[in-house]
Amino acid sequence: MYPASFKQLQALVQVARHQSVSRAAEAMHVTQPAVSLHLKLLEEAAGTPLTRRQGRNIQMTSAGELLVGYAERILKLWEEAGDEIAAFKGVTSGTLRIGAVMTAEHLLPAMLVRFTTGRPHVRIRLQVGSRPEVIGMLSRDEIDLAIMGTPPREFPTSASRFARHPMAFYAAPGHPLLKARAIALPELAEHNLLVRERGSGTRAAVEKLYQDAGAPLSIGSELSSNEAIKQMTAAGLGVGFLSVHACTLEVRSRLLMPLDVAGTPVSADWHVMHKAGHAIPTVAAAFHEFIVEHGQQVIHDELERERRPGGARRRATGLSSKA
Numbered sequence: 001m002y003p004a005s006f007k008q009l010q011a012l013v014q015v016a017r018h019q020s021v022s023r024a025a026e027a028m029h030v031t032q033p034a035v036s037l038h039l040k041l042l043e044e045a046a047g048t049p050l051t052r053r054q055g056r057n058i059q060m061t062s063a064g065e066l067l068v069g070y071a072e073r074i075l076k077l078w079e080e081a082g083d084e085i086a087a088f089k090g091v092t093s094g095t096l097r098i099g100a101v102m103t104a105e106h107l108l109p110a111m112l113v114r115f116t117t118g119r120p121h122v123r124i125r126l127q128v129g130s131r132p133e134v135i136g137m138l139s140r141d142e143i144d145l146a147i148m149g150t151p152p153r154e155f156p157t158s159a160s161r162f163a164r165h166p167m168a169f170y171a172a173p174g175h176p177l178l179k180a181r182a183i184a185l186p187e188l189a190e191h192n193l194l195v196r197e198r199g200s201g202t203r204a205a206v207e208k209l210y211q212d213a214g215a216p217l218s219i220g221s222e223l224s225s226n227e228a229i230k231q232m233t234a235a236g237l238g239v240g241f242l243s244v245h246a247c248t249l250e251v252r253s254r255l256l257m258p259l260d261v262a263g264t265p266v267s268a269d270w271h272v273m274h275k276a277g278h279a280i281p282t283v284a285a286a287f288h289e290f291i292v293e294h295g296q297q298v299i300h301d302e303l304e305r306e307r308r309p310g311g312a313r314r315r316a317t318g319l320s321s322k323a
Contacts, residue, residue: 167266
């Protein structure tokens with residue numbers, strides 16, 4: 001093959017990603033004819049068609065799909081080379097590619113703000129998804145770091161604990177259970193227990209809570225996101241089992257109220273991880289070190305900030321900001 005330019009490789013990757021020359025041009029901040037020319041020159045260098053039109057979309061041929069994989073690796077290596085040169089000069093730069101399970105999306109903004117303060121050359125690419133989705137992104141090298149509770153078993157990872165993860169039961173204001181103290185787990189069966197889907201960290205936690213207590217778990221509704229559980233709980237449609245970190249705003253606004261259930265809150269560990277034996281970019285290594293050293297303190301500060309205006313029933317629930 002004849003030599004190809006980085007612009008040609010970028011054009012191929014963007015067209016493959018967006019299935020459109022126009023959208024690829026927008027992503028690259030160039031004109032559509034420029035993208036078309038890059039593709040044409042790259043096809044001439046490859047000596048075979050790389051794209052084909054499918055209706056209104058553009059799809060990759062088998063050769064195109066093969067070349068896209070190499071192009072992504074080449075471009076990533078070049079980006080990492082630039083980051084390493086910057087690090088050599090004492091500047092932390094580059095794109096922090098990080099994935100987080102849905103429950104952790106409430107933790108990361110404050111940490112990312114603190115990490116990027118004083119590091120103006122760092123860019124953030126955050127992807128939030130279910131646990132299987134984040135594990136898949138990490139396995140395919142689409143992200144460099146992952147934030148979740150328990151490290152995956154599907155492949156080896158290098159995981160570090162950085163904070164505790166408290167979880168508790170919540171109800172809407174006015175719910176009859178709010179008047180009770182030391183509620184037994186079996187009592188919740190009559191109030192439509194709302195929990196996350198199988199495979200999520202909070203689902204595993206509530207299952208373990210009931211198992212350890214020797215109580216039967218009776219699930220009222222199973223939902224695929226914390227937001228759905230919060231909204232249904234706030235609407236009075238049941239009792240939700242949720243992350244304490246995810247509910248600070250709702251509690252302060254009195255949309256949700258924590259229940260005094262025996263054995264709660266329960267806590268698990270938050271971990272930051274990358275693939276074992278896999279070199280990660282300097283910026284990812286710097287964030288890994290930052291979150292392990294400062295993660296718990298950032299969470300503590302944010303919980304205190306959210307609770308300060310009204311106290312958020314801290315005394316009534318026994319939920320500690322150091323949970």
